[in-house]
Amino acid sequence: MTITKRNLLKSSIAALAMAAAVPAYAQDSPVIASIVFQGDQFMKSLQQGIKEGAEAGGAEVLEINIDGDQTKESQAIDTYIARGVDAIVIAPLSTSGSAGAVQRARDAGIMVIALNGGLDDKSIPNATFSTPNIDLGKATGEAAASFIAERLGGKANVGILAFDSLLPEQSGQRTGGFEETAAIGNELNVVARQDAWLPEKAVTVATDMMTANPEINVIYAANEGGTIGAMQAVRNAGKAGQVFVFGIDGSPQLAKGLLAGDNVLQAVTAQSPVEMGRMGAEAALKVIAGASVEAETIVPTLPLNRNDKAGVEAFLASLE
Numbered sequence: 001m002t003i004t005k006r007n008l009l010k011s012s013i014a015a016l017a018m019a020a021a022v023p024a025y026a027q028d029s030p031v032i033a034s035i036v037f038q039g040d041q042f043m044k045s046l047q048q049g050i051k052e053g054a055e056a057g058g059a060e061v062l063e064i065n066i067d068g069d070q071t072k073e074s075q076a077i078d079t080y081i082a083r084g085v086d087a088i089v090i091a092p093l094s095t096s097g098s099a100g101a102v103q104r105a106r107d108a109g110i111m112v113i114a115l116n117g118g119l120d121d122k123s124i125p126n127a128t129f130s131t132p133n134i135d136l137g138k139a140t141g142e143a144a145a146s147f148i149a150e151r152l153g154g155k156a157n158v159g160i161l162a163f164d165s166l167l168p169e170q171s172g173q174r175t176g177g178f179e180e181t182a183a184i185g186n187e188l189n190v191v192a193r194q195d196a197w198l199p200e201k202a203v204t205v206a207t208d209m210m211t212a213n214p215e216i217n218v219i220y221a222a223n224e225g226g227t228i229g230a231m232q233a234v235r236n237a238g239k240a241g242q243v244f245v246f247g248i249d250g251s252p253q254l255a256k257g258l259l260a261g262d263n264v265l266q267a268v269t270a271q272s273p274v275e276m277g278r279m280g281a282e283a284a285l286k287v288i289a290g291a292s293v294e295a296e297t298i299v300p301t302l303p304l305n306r307n308d309k310a311g312v313e314a315f316l317a318s319l320e
Helices: 043-056 070-083 099-107 131-151 168-182 199-210 225-238 251-260 274-288 309-318
Strands: 010-018 060-064 087-090 111-115 126-132 157-164 187-195 218-221 244-248 265-270 296-298 304-306
Touching: 010 218, 043 060, 043 274, 060 070, 060 157, 060 218, 070 087, 070 099, 087 099, 087 274, 099 111, 111 274, 126 274, 131 157, 131 218, 131 265, 131 304, 157 168, 168 218, 168 244, 168 265, 168 296, 187 199, 199 218, 199 225, 218 225, 225 244, 225 251, 225 265, 225 274, 251 265, 251 304, 304 309
Parallel strands: 010 060, 010 087, 087 111, 111 126, 126 296, 157 187, 157 218, 218 244, 244 265
Antiparallel strands: 265 304
8 A cells, every 4th residue: 555645544653663673564564553662561552552543543554663763763754754654653762852853754744743751842743642751750759758758767778770871861850750759858868870671681780789789778760671670679689678669650560569468669650651652643643634632731640559559459450
């Protein structure tokens, strides 16, 4: 099938991936929109939502793997401009660095829906659906602040697992929001900070962190993989009840960690990626059809805490 601007009955929504080990699309074959990043459950769920929303509207969906590379992201956008797709649904790698390429798509008459962090300049995309990263950090920070005050006497030595070298803006906002909020009314001492966003790496980094800094009693991880790894590292080290983990993102494994009796994982802040992806795809179809959409929609955070067993169980049930 040749994709043209005139083919509005079967609109093509090109979803640009931050990274995924998936095959490249075949030009004449419909494929699943992919916004998958390093096996992260959030990105897989975002992809699922885009797929559901786009296909429900009769759209053909294209995917492309950009490996978390800013240059590849720009090249991918140029590829879609050349192909004349109707809309691009994108979770930009950078809120500022992705702006130029996205603007080229808009200048070419392509509709653009931005997800996740979106862009700093909200006037570039037709619409943005996001949960601000700083809000994610602050929500987990609030849970940590209460825990530190009530359980640790108002003092905490913290190790942070970030992803600064990968997505510095998002990582910085999540960790900054956490530190700022967790320190309210407490004495917060960050003794170590390293990058580790995949579970296997995070286990090693968190273990080394605790060995080098035995005073650590709180570990904060800025994404799902880091949180899973930190949780496992504490268990492996036999420090359950001594080191407490706080994190970002929601997944079955993290929900089960909150329900576990070992008291390691205390709280995480989840997002609603399936809903965000679906809303983004639906908005793309609307703007293609000439309808108006809200310029910016904030998708609320979902705090999950082991003290709210019913809430965690309800979240876990929603993932089944």
